[in-house]
Amino acid sequence: MRIAVVQTNPVFGQVGSNVREAVSLMEGANADLFVLPELFNTGYNFVNKEEVEHLSESVTGETFRAISGLAKRKSCYIVYGFVEKADRLYNSAALAGPGGLIGLYRKIHLYYRENLFFAAGNMGFPVFDLPLGKIGMMICFHRMYPESARTLALQGVDLIAHPSNLVMPYCPDAMVTRCLENRVFAATANRIGRENRGGTDLTYIGKSEIVSPRGEILARMKEEETGVSCVEVDLAMAQNKRINEYNDLFLGRKTEQYRLS
Amino acid sequence: MRIAVVQTNPVFGQVGSNVREAVSLMEGANADLFVLPELFNTGYNFVNKEEVEHLSESVTGETFRAISGLAKRKSCYIVYGFVEKADRLYNSAALAGPGGLIGLYRKIHLYYRENLFFAAGNMGFPVFDLPLGKIGMMICFHRMYPESARTLALQGVDLIAHPSNLVMPYCPDAMVTRCLENRVFAATANRIGRENRGGTDLTYIGKSEIVSPRGEILARMKEEETGVSCVEVDLAMAQNKRINEYNDLFLGRKTEQYRLS
Numbered sequence: 001m002r003i004a005v006v007q008t009n010p011v012f013g014q015v016g017s018n019v020r021e022a023v024s025l026m027e028g029a030n031a032d033l034f035v036l037p038e039l040f041n042t043g044y045n046f047v048n049k050e051e052v053e054h055l056s057e058s059v060t061g062e063t064f065r066a067i068s069g070l071a072k073r074k075s076c077y078i079v080y081g082f083v084e085k086a087d088r089l090y091n092s093a094a095l096a097g098p099g100g101l102i103g104l105y106r107k108i109h110l111y112y113r114e115n116l117f118f119a120a121g122n123m124g125f126p127v128f129d130l131p132l133g134k135i136g137m138m139i140c141f142h143r144m145y146p147e148s149a150r151t152l153a154l155q156g157v158d159l160i161a162h163p164s165n166l167v168m169p170y171c172p173d174a175m176v177t178r179c180l181e182n183r184v185f186a187a188t189a190n191r192i193g194r195e196n197r198g199g200t201d202l203t204y205i206g207k208s209e210i211v212s213p214r215g216e217i218l219a220r221m222k223e224e225e226t227g228v229s230c231v232e233v234d235l236a237m238a239q240n241k242r243i244n245e246y247n248d249l250f251l252g253r254k255t256e257q258y259r260l261s
Numbered sequence: 262m263r264i265a266v267v268q269t270n271p272v273f274g275q276v277g278s279n280v281r282e283a284v285s286l287m288e289g290a291n292a293d294l295f296v297l298p299e300l301f302n303t304g305y306n307f308v309n310k311e312e313v314e315h316l317s318e319s320v321t322g323e324t325f326r327a328i329s330g331l332a333k334r335k336s337c338y339i340v341y342g343f344v345e346k347a348d349r350l351y352n353s354a355a356l357a358g359p360g361g362l363i364g365l366y367r368k369i370h371l372y373y374r375e376n377l378f379f380a381a382g383n384m385g386f387p388v389f390d391l392p393l394g395k396i397g398m399m400i401c402f403h404r405m406y407p408e409s410a411r412t413l414a415l416q417g418v419d420l421i422a423h424p425s426n427l428v429m430p431y432c433p434d435a436m437v438t439r440c441l442e443n444r445v446f447a448a449t450a451n452r453i454g455r456e457n458r459g460g461t462d463l464t465y466i467g468k469s470e471i472v473s474p475r476g477e478i479l480a481r482m483k484e485e486e487t488g489v490s491c492v493e494v495d496l497a498m499a500q501n502k503r504i505n506e507y508n509d510l511f512l513g514r515k516t517e518q519y520r521l522s
Contacts (some may be wrong), residue, residue, distance in 0.1 A: 108515050115507040124518050144442055144510070147519040148408035154520060170476055176431065177438040181405055215431055246376040249405070254369050256325065257385045258408040259415060260521060 001132045003151035003159065004031035004077055004230040005189040005208040007221050010197055012043030013055060014252045019066045026070055026078070029228040032132050037191040037208075038081035038140050038163040039091065044191075047198035049089075059094055059104055068096040075125075077102070077130060079189075081163035088119035091135045093114055093163050095128055101129045109148065111141035113200070125151045133158035133235030134207070140164040143174045143188075146181070147260075153182035154250070158238035162188040165204055172207045172220065180215040183249055184238045214237050262393045265292035266450040266469040268482050273304030273456055274316060279446055280327045282487070287339070290489040292392050298452040299342035299401050299424040300470075302350065305452075308459035310350075313378045317346035318488065320355055320365055328510065329357040338363070338391060340398060340450075342424035349380035354398045354424050356389055364389045364398075370409065372402035374461070386412045394419035394496030401425040404435045404449075407442070408521075413509070414443035419496035423449040426465055433468045441476040444510055453485055461492040465476045472501050 006025055018041050024147040026034050038044065041063045042055040057063055063082050071078050077097045084092035084106065091114060107114075125148065128135045135150035138160060141151075154159055161176070166188075175186050175200040192206040209220040210231050219229040225251030241250040264477065267286050271279040273282045279302050287295050299305065303316040318324055324343050332339050338358045345353035345367065353366040354373060367382030368375075391398045397413035399421060404410075413421055423436070428450075436447050453467040470481040471492050480490040502511040 022382050036425060088382060108518050109513060110507075112505050120515070121518070145514065146411065146442055147514065147516075149521045150407065150521060170437065172458050173434055174438050177435050180431065180435070181407055191418070242285070244373050246371075246373050252370060253406065253408065255408075255414060255522060256383070257382070258412045259385070260408060 001235065002230050002232050003187055003210055003220070004033040004034045004228050005186070005187050005219065006036045006228050007036055007206055008037060008040055008191050009193040009226050010191060011042045012045065012197065015055065015063065019063055020041070023066055024053065024172060025226065025228050026074070027201040029230060032123060034076045035161045035189040036080035037080065037164060037175040037189045039083060040080055040163070040191065041082050043195060044116055045195035045197045045200055045202050046254055048258050049117050050088055056083040056089055058085050058217055059101065064094060064096065068100055072098050074150050077132070078179045079161040079163060081139060089117065090121060090145065091118045091139060093133065093139055093161070095137065097130070105137035105139070107139040109141050109145055112232060118182040123125055125155070125157045127152065127157050131171045135159050135161055137161045143171060149178040149182050151185070152237065153184050157184060158235035159185040159187060162186055164188050164190045166190045166207070166215045167202055167204060169205065171173045173207055175209065175211050176215045176217065178214055179211040183241050185233060185235060186211045190227060200251050201238060262487045262492050262496060263292040263491050264446070264448055264471055265290055265295045265489050266448050266471060266480065266482070267295055267489050268450065268467055268469040268487050269298060269301055269452050270454040270487050271301055271304045271452060276302045276316065276328060279303070279393045280324055282516045284305065284327055286489050290491060292337060292491050294338045295437065296422045296448040296450040297339065297341035297424060298450045300344060301341055301424070301452065302343050305426045305455060306456035306458045306461055306463050307378055308352065310378050311326045313350055317344040317350050319346050319360065322463055325355060325357065325362065333359050338393070340422040340424060342400060350378065351382060351401060352379045354400055356396065356398065358391070365399035365420070367417065368400040370402050381485040386416070388413065390415045390419050396420050396422055398422045401427065404432060404439060410439040410443050410445070414445050418445060419499035420446040423447055423448055425449050425451045427468065428463055428465060430466065433470055436470065436472050437476045437478065440474055442475040446474060446496060447472045453487060456490055477515050479494050479504060
């Protein structure tokens, strides 16, 4: 199957044109699963909660309609980040498929000023059993918490879809460790561009990437390009946790020797 | 305080000269804590269990006497790996100080053919509160299990002493992630050289390194040199888990959302 990361350059607050940019990039590509960046439709660098509220949507809002329409036309799956308006405001990722909405993930580990704007996710780390394999989602800063990818991998995911807005240079390499330690695939979709708003100046580093369970960087985009990067993978490879004839990474966990509470 | 990694080139089975090489390197350096490689006194690539048995020592054996003698003379602490002969045979690391033996760690996650030769560690991940800071130990392959460093960090260690025999090229970078995600220092001491024995041909990659809680590589040795690399650090820096005004990495753990059993 073909997995793709979509690297975009959203303009803050321009939801309509940001969604059109992403849809246009995906229209021109061929993949079974596309992963888009965190908050790909709104931009990231909010100044206050009113902006967040103003740009929020229900999970079946206009962004969903555009994305799920494409998923239906192309008969594919799409993971994308957006501001979810529900009982509270969440930094969420949705999974859309040919038949509509499949699942939702709400960011649990909020980074920096996100703590002012969003409620922390309250749905754990759900896993979705698709025809192409088992998929889980985590967003951006979760790469810093090994428990995030571990929780997904222990529930059997083959691939972690990882919408991101990366700023720090070491972020892409961290995902190599996450894939190696869990023997899973990861598709990290990042944005590019700069947002200098309200005294906070952020430049996003691109480098969207797809990493294999062996830690191989199957695709890594450049810092300043937009586009789609696809790789052909066999997701079932992630189900085998043996790294040699004596070591199965997961059977080898010694939970009785850990102290993780 | 000054932390040092010692990169050696042991000859298989030549315990006396291997220990003398390491002692000589440390005699010529100045540090409060030295970390030596895994199995630095014996070499690593055992062919059968009889060899392991033959080269094993009690925790207060000849290697300990040489190392602890140096620790007393130089008034320093030394972590080193050796084959421990106890109720069973363990791939262990000992911590010696000016007053003698301080602690022991038995490798929990055995790699590849080590599973044929050693019993898995059964002492958890002990933490030692030294005048220079809180120190824990893990050995080589433990870098692959995020639970190892996490268990140590949650118990408050400032520095992970990490005796290793690294072969794979991605190993040193994995420790950057371990330090970042736990905000701790790590001192990874690796060996160099090649051991082609019994049909298994291993080349060790050197690159001993000291990494800061911010993921900075404070020292990284070359692939083919022996020697000592020292850095001056403030270990107390590891006690601060705040990465910005909104995020404390450890307070931000959402244990109720993880599934790690």
